[in-house]
Amino acid sequence: MVPLQSQVLLPERIAGLLGLSGTVGQIVGGLLGAFLIANLLLVQTAVAGPWAKRKITAAFTDRIAVNRIGPFGLLTIVTDAVRLLSKELIIPEDVDRPSYDLGPLLVPFSALLGFAVIPMGNGIHLADPETGLVFAFAASSIASLGIVMMGYGSNNKYSLLGGLRAIASNIAYEIPLVVTAASVVVFTGTLQMSEVVAQQAEPLLTVAGVTIPQWFAFVNPFAFVLFVIANLAEVGRNPFDVPEAPTEIVAGFQTEYSSVYFVLIYLGEFIHIFLGGALAATLFLGGPAGPILPGFIWFTIKIWAFYLFTQWARSAIPRLRVDQFLDVGWKGMLVLSFANLALTAIIVGVIA
């Protein structure tokens, strides 16, 4: 089997290729690596946002969607980008300036930050700290701060309600999310992402000559389901799109944003969906592992699969009411995730 994870991280390899070493090599390699990864994601987001989302939704609703510009309407991405960026940036009266402006910046960059520790296969892995998993969750949580800043800074009551709902949803669903992730950590005994992925490459069992790897989605499917559901809430898609809820509170925290800020918020949302998919893939689906195709392709397929799932949910499932949403979080997900953690701990303790 080809090793999924080269031991050399991306910055070091770039430094090596450039013939640099020492601190300079680290800095240049790190910057270039970060630039590369950020662009990889931004390109995927550009495809996902103006084009794939429309195509997928259209497929669910028996429509055709964008098909005028370029092959399959792909150049819509370009025209939409130009259109959105050339719109007037309307800043309402009496907004709370620093927070109104910083919010839209925090959202995409917090999500991008989370990708620093995600192993994407073929050596595309920016950093591999021992606390990788915690770092990813911590980074993605910064987005909540951005949303609160937007909700509060917009000087709009719908935004305020949206901001409050976003905080409530983050508290209610991040705990089950992290606790479920912790049940994986009970198996692995480490928070280091490369190690989590490496352990999942071990064979679980062999059926008729086909070796099934020890992906945690197979080992503990219950935890996987919990994680994916909590993740839906984390990225704010139906049935949990309560913080936005366009038909109730008119897109909540984004009501007052236009032009570039709007683009930033949308970028952030999509990168967040991808980060959610990346975490699910890394923790439960063997990271970049998969037969035949290179690791990075598999990784991309997995995060896109999660993206497709969010769009499916959005097309087919009604939105919960805000109190029901919190009930599901606190009374359902939290209890189940702790039960899962305790059971996993007991089983692992007994077996080990």
Place this chain on the structure above:
Amino acid sequence: MSLEEPEPEDGAVEVLPTAGDEIAELLGDLVVDREEHVNAPGFVIRPDAVQETLTRLRDEAGFDHLSCVTAEEREDRYESIYHLTSFDDRQREVSVVVPAPKDNPVSESAEPVFRTADWHEREAYDLIGVEYDDHPDLRRILLPDTWQGHPLSENYDQDRPQIVTLSEWENPLAEDHREEEGDTMYVNIGPHHPATHGVLHVKTVLDGEQVADVDPDIGYLHRCEEQMCQTKTYRHQIMPYPDRWDYASSGLLNEWAYARAAEDLNDIDVPEYAQIIRTMGAEFCRIASHMLAVGTFALDVYGDFTAIFMYAMRDREKVQKVLEDLTGQRMMFNYFRLGGVVWDLPEPREEFFETIRDFLDDLPEALEEYHDLITSNEILQARTIDTGVLPPEVAKSYGATGPVARGSGIDYDLRRDDPYGYYDELEWDVITEDGCDNFSRLLVRLREVEESAKIIEQCVDLLEDWPEEERTIQSNVPRTLRPEDDTEIYRAVEAAKGELGIYIRADGTEKPGRFKIRSPCFSNLQTLPEMSAGEYIPDMVASLGSLDIVLGEVDR
């Protein structure tokens, strides 16, 4: 009315005077004078005896439905007419006429007896200028608060400019700060909001996420429809306007409301063949309208970009195509004429029937899909069951009709209770649900689509076998209609949203002296505060969606 129908109609007129005398006996010396309207006996009472009269009629004679309040200015007096009927027996009708002097047009409010009078009297005050004593909240309703004069009153000067500077307008944000220490928050929902289905402005006071108070503010789409109809001739010029009341594909149903009132006023018969075409067209409109209602309701509950809305639009589109074939138009049909319809079914007839049959064959499967996607979805049930509760007594008091009333278990449908067209010859059922909640109203609409399909199928069967030489689409109607002076009629039909009534007073000319539209959406929308007090915002939005209002009809 078909050729056969005038007989029972005449019979009913013969019975009514006795009923009228009984009512007169019941009211005793409250009655100052008697009038005879085409549809009902009228009793003139003193302006300070409105509440007593209406209470007696409601409690002792079973007139529990204040269908409409019409106000008008006559040469020597102002007049408010309360059109009362009964939910149990729609054909029992009575008009209570309340004259008020010219110099001081004040009469007692009916609001304490019938809650629905609240908005109806506000409208009368706004447009005609009658003032109502004891009314809890006598403000303008359709026109801006700063409007000068009452447009439907006799001496209103249309040329006088209405110049109101912005600073004189009530500042909608001012209320925002009315209570510095309060825990509630004032939010303007609309007039531009994704869930208001048009230009409705809901002044909402929130306590956290819950609704403490709701005040719908209407009139943004007021187009003077009543006044426009008063300046047009009966024969041809009024018919295009009804299409523009409930413009969300209910055109033929609205046209029928005018056609019914005007035909009864002028004693015009409608050939049976035309009645069947009318019935079929009207039911197609009902299906289209309910599809839109279900689709947008799903939009309100599910959020944007969901499948159901598109599916509903897809099926509505098929109906639109049939209606386009039939009438030549997609929305503004203008297909009915007094005494019939404008033209026969499109040729080739077989192809037209084939299209309809294909649609009817596919419909059960489509409805099954809706039930899979919507009504059997547990999250949707959690969202809609026991939210937006409207108890039957409250619904009756507010004059709610249509699917809103039937979703509260009120067995009331004008197609059956006050038959017109060809409905009483066909096999179909009135749908009711006892849940009184948003879910019931949704179910009623979905099930009514099935009933409409049944009606259409029977109509198609009849039309297919109709002998070619007997296809009379219009009866012989004089070119100019001049109903006798002072004839008054109030007639209603079952539109997609409920009881759509028209009051016409003839003044001896070829144009109506007073043309009043009783819009079902107007009455239904009044129940919103009742349904949403104490509920969460999402439930208020869902309730608004379940009322299925079209602002063109609310504001007229």
